[in-house]
Amino acid sequence: xxxxxxxxxxxxxxxxxxxxxxESLRKSLRRTxxxxxxLILVPLLFVLLLFVTPxxxxxxxxxxxxKINEAFPLTFAQYEVWEDKSILPSEEMFAAVINDIRITxxxxxxxxxxxxxxxxxxxxxxxxxxxxxxxxxxxxxVKEAIKVDKKSKxxxxxxxxxxxxxxxxxxxxxxxxxxxFWQSLGAMKDPYTMGYYLNAVDLRYDANKNIIQKVEYLRVxxxxxxxxxxxxxxxxxxxxxLAYPVSYLLATLPMRISNILMICVLMPFWTSLLVRxxxxxIMLQQHGVINDTLVTILPCFEGxxxxxxxxxxxxxxxxxDEDRIPMMYNFTGTxxxxxxxxxxxxxxxxxSVMRGIPPSYMKAAQNLGxxxxxxxxxxxxxxxxxxxxxxxxxxxxVAIGYYITPELVGGKDxxxxxxxxxxxxxxxxxxxxxxxxxxxxxxxVLALYWVYDKFIGIDNLKMG
Amino acid sequence: MPETEPVVQFENVQKSYxxxxxxxxxxxxxxxxxxxxxxxxxxxxxKTTCLMMLAGFEPVTNGNINLxxxxxxxxxxxxxxxxxxxxxxxxxxxMTVAENLAFPLEVRKIGKSEREEKVKQILDMVQLGGFGNRxxxxxxxxxxxxxxxxxxxxxxPDLVLMDEPLGALDKNLRExxxxxxxxxxxxxxxxxxxxxxxxxxxxxxSNRIAVFDDGIVQQCxxxxxxxxRPENAFVxxxxxxxxxxxxxxxxxxxxxxxxxxxxxxxVVATKINVxxxxxxxxxxxxxxxxxxxxxxxxxxxxxxxxxxELIYHGDHIRTRFSVCGHDDFIVKIPNSIDNVxxxxxxxxxxxxxxxxCLALDG
Ligand SMILES: Nc1ncnc2c1ncn2[C@@H]1O[C@H](COP(=O)(O)OP(=O)(O)OP(=O)(O)O)[C@@H](O)[C@H]1O
Ligand SMILES: [Mg+2]
Numbered sequence: 023x024x025x026x027x028x029x030x031x032x033x034x035x036x037x038x039x040x041x042x043x044x045e046s047l048r049k050s051l052r053r054t055x056x057x058x059x060x061l062i063l064v065p066l067l068f069v070l071l072l073f074v075t076p077x078x079x080x081x082x083x084x085x086x087x088x089k090i091n092e093a094f095p096l097t098f099a100q101y102e103v104w105e106d107k108s109i110l111p112s113e114e115m116f117a118a119v120i121n122d123i124r125i126t127x128x129x130x131x132x133x134x135x136x137x138x139x140x141x142x143x144x145x146x147x148x149x150x151x152x153x154x155x156x157x158x159x160x161x162x163x164v165k166e167a168i169k170v171d172k173k174s175k176x177x178x179x180x181x182x183x184x185x186x187x188x189x190x191x192x193x194x195x196x197x198x199x200x201x202x203f204w205q206s207l208g209a210m211k212d213p214y215t216m217g218y219y220l221n222a223v224d225l226r227y228d229a230n231k232n233i234i235q236k237v238e239y240l241r242v243x244x245x246x247x248x249x250x251x252x253x254x255x256x257x258x259x260x261x262x263x264l265a266y267p268v269s270y271l272l273a274t275l276p277m278r279i280s281n282i283l284m285i286c287v288l289m290p291f292w293t294s295l296l297v298r299x300x301x302x303x304i305m306l307q308q309h310g311v312i313n314d315t316l317v318t319i320l321p322c323f324e325g326x327x328x329x330x331x332x333x334x335x336x337x338x339x340x341x342x343d344e345d346r347i348p349m350m351y352n353f354t355g356t357x358x359x360x361x362x363x364x365x366x367x368x369x370x371x372x373x374s375v376m377r378g379i380p381p382s383y384m385k386a387a388q389n390l391g392x393x394x395x396x397x398x399x400x401x402x403x404x405x406x407x408x409x410x411x412x413x414x415x416x417x418x419x420v421a422i423g424y425y426i427t428p429e430l431v432g433g434k435d436x437x438x439x440x441x442x443x444x445x446x447x448x449x450x451x452x453x454x455x456x457x458x459x460x461x462x463x464x465x466x467v468l469a470l471y472w473v474y475d476k477f478i479g480i481d482n483l484k485m486g
Numbered sequence: 487m488p489e490t491e492p493v494v495q496f497e498n499v500q501k502s503y504x505x506x507x508x509x510x511x512x513x514x515x516x517x518x519x520x521x522x523x524x525x526x527x528x529x530x531x532x533k534t535t536c537l538m539m540l541a542g543f544e545p546v547t548n549g550n551i552n553l554x555x556x557x558x559x560x561x562x563x564x565x566x567x568x569x570x571x572x573x574x575x576x577x578x579x580x581m582t583v584a585e586n587l588a589f590p591l592e593v594r595k596i597g598k599s600e601r602e603e604k605v606k607q608i609l610d611m612v613q614l615g616g617f618g619n620r621x622x623x624x625x626x627x628x629x630x631x632x633x634x635x636x637x638x639x640x641x642x643p644d645l646v647l648m649d650e651p652l653g654a655l656d657k658n659l660r661e662x663x664x665x666x667x668x669x670x671x672x673x674x675x676x677x678x679x680x681x682x683x684x685x686x687x688x689x690x691x692s693n694r695i696a697v698f699d700d701g702i703v704q705q706c707x708x709x710x711x712x713x714x715r716p717e718n719a720f721v722x723x724x725x726x727x728x729x730x731x732x733x734x735x736x737x738x739x740x741x742x743x744x745x746x747x748x749x750x751x752x753v754v755a756t757k758i759n760v761x762x763x764x765x766x767x768x769x770x771x772x773x774x775x776x777x778x779x780x781x782x783x784x785x786x787x788x789x790x791x792x793x794x795e796l797i798y799h800g801d802h803i804r805t806r807f808s809v810c811g812h813d814d815f816i817v818k819i820p821n822s823i824d825n826v827x828x829x830x831x832x833x834x835x836x837x838x839x840x841x842x843c844l845a846l847d848g
């Protein structure tokens with residue numbers, strides 16, 4: 023044998039040329055490495071552009087509070103020196119607000135177009151998240167503060183309003199005299215804020231930046247989060263219960279029959295989501311197929327009966343119009359429809375794992391004396407766990423961010439967090455809050471992934 | 487072997503999967519206690535099917551299988567108490583070796599301490615003492631095979647079935663395992679039904695071999711008889727190496743027949759299953775029973791042959807002759823001093839005794 027392969031107790035292994043073996047191995051691998059890196063370069067860029075960038079955007083937007091700090095630098099500087107925050111601030115702070123407005127109002131972008139007015143408007147919106155009323159108060163004040171004295175003969179015409187401002191402002195709008203407005207500035211004074219996250223779980227900052235609960239009637243999100251978890255869990259469990267036997271049949275029936283069954287499983291994938299939801303609406307409504315059928319076919323019996331153990335009993339078996347079961351536009355509707363829609367996501371991974379379990383295991387177990395049931399529990403089921411894990415994770419992850427189904431069939435008590443993200447995006451335009459909620463969803467999913475890895479092991483995950 | 491009741495009895499068993507083709511046609515076999523019976527046959531001849539019917543995983547289409555005198559057609563697999571080694575071992579991958587071995591004891595509700603005792607004992611028996619905590623995947627093929635055998639024995643079954651248990655192993659390991667299984671059989675007094683399509687394995691291990699073809703047992707006897715006195719051309723051809731000359735029966739004279747080969751040579755042979763003059767016959771000759779340049783008058787059948795090819799095999803030399811119109815006539819010549827003079831292209835005499843030449847069906 024040459025010295026390339028013998029283990030030399032003195033020093034590192036050398037090749038025939040005297041180069042350390044490791045180094046020569048590294049060199050020989052470098053070219054393959056570079057080539058494979060070039061191969062993945064395009065997909066890598068694609069992922070960066072379309073996946074990492076939006077997530078980074080999402081993260082930054084959920085904590086971003088720079089704009090308002092650009093608009094009101096003097097005010098926030100004064101806030102720092104405001105000592106007793108339980109009483110109204112001094113004249114300097116009122117003056118700072120007016121000065122900030124007057125400076126910001128004139129900000130122009132590089133092309134010379136005014137962006138200050140827009141910035142003030144958006145600041146008003148931002149301030150309203152902390153204390154409602156800020157926007158109208160600010161816009162009203164802006165209008166007054168920038169009025170100039172047209173009659174003045176000077177080159178630069180002076181403003182109509184001049185110091186002292188405190189009295190004037192309170193006279194113009196009584197809200198300037200409410201200390202709560204001033205206190206709420208504390209939550210905005212840093213360029214980065216956790217405010218959106220707090221908002222998403224019904225918390226807020228007080229004047230001293232302590233975290234406190236929101237007032238009772240504003241607490242909405244916590245219930246929504248809980249309901250989102252509840253719906254996702256229930257849908258996952260129902261999917262599992264329904265999918266397991268179906269997958270077992272798919273995996274064990276003769277090819278000819280299982281193919282037909284497979285087509286039935288995949289059929290929903292080939293149908294538009296909306297069509298399926300509408301179909302469910304037709305089925306589940308107050309006057310839908312199911313309720314109508316129940317009303318028509320259930321026997322109507324009412325009257326006294328002599329039962330063996332209970333004696334004479336009044337029995338009312340009528341299923342009338344007033345007994346129609348509400349299955350749509352509520353929690354039940356969301357659960358039913360989501361379970362149906364997500365079922366294939368559970369069936370496919372379980373099926374693919376089950377198909378890989380050779381039938382000889384069940385035979386061996388029975389041959390060794392186990393009843394078919396016991397063989398199934400002890401031998402078959404444990405081997406299908408990777409599929410169950412994958413299916414559950416998949417369904418749960420898809421369910422937790424679901425939007426369209428609850429929107430259409432969820433009514434009021436079937437809405438999930440996804441619907442509120444959409445609402446913040448489209449209606450209230452509070453993108454910061456929407457971003458915070460989205461980020462929380464993302465981290466919930468990552469946490470789930472981590473827990474799974476910890477307890478079952480991600481290598482055991484088989485997606486199909 | 488004492489004349490006791492057979493452990494297993496197949497009575498006119500037939501099996502069809504699709505209602506069109508009989509995979510097993512009229513299968514009869516008695517296995518006595520302590521016997522090692524091998525089912526040998528080409529692929530697709532129905533060996534696994536027979537085992538599966540015996541183990542209870544395939545219903546018998548027609549006929550009866552008796553286990554210790556009782557018909558078992560309607561007994562579910564888990565109540566048959568038959569040990570089985572599957573072709574791919576079927577060790578449960580999610581359990582350790584010890585858990586695999588304890589499984590049959592567990593379902594029989596045997597206490598924990600006794601269970602551990604037995605597992606330890608059987609692991610030692612198959613020489614895997616320290617491997618109890620490993621997963622099957624962490625064992626080599628031979629070790630897995632031993633675990634599979636141990637698992638099929640741990641609940642003391644009356645009968646053990648092995649379906650090509652050594653199929654996945656390399657030649658050396660295979661030979662070693664053959665001995666180990668053989669020793670287990672002898673030491674524990676097991677009754678074994680073994681399936682293989684390796685004829686050497688069948689010959690070395692079994693008390694009796696049932697040669698399968700086309701769903702029928704062609705012959706079932708001891709290895710010696712199978713080799714020395716095959717009952718038909720299929721068996722002669724399937725077991726061991728064999729030269730075949732085709733011809734027509736010219737005369738029958740008690741045990742002996744005279745056959746005229748297709749090339750016109752007259753051969754005297756032993757009558758096995760040819761019936762009347764004019765029948766087609768296959769003459770079967772073992773390559774090691776041929777004499778090269780026999781002394782005159784020693785062999786009644788002597789013919790001139792041309793040496794076509796010599797292949798050196800160490801202990802013997804395989805020689806290909808053309809003789810009696812057959813150019814693929816193999817003779818194994820022992821590598822001894824007198825036999826080194828053969829050269830390719832030379833013409834020599836070869837001959838054989840009538841008792842070594844069997845006249846079988848054509
Ligand atoms: N489940 C089944 N359904 C239909 N036909 C089958 C089935 N199992 C086996 N067969 C057929 O029955 C015949 C015998 O099969 P079997 O498995 O018994 O052969 P074998 O002798 O064990 O062959 P091998 O040596 O290859 O294992 C084959 O022709 C096979 O195609
Ligand atoms: Mg087989």
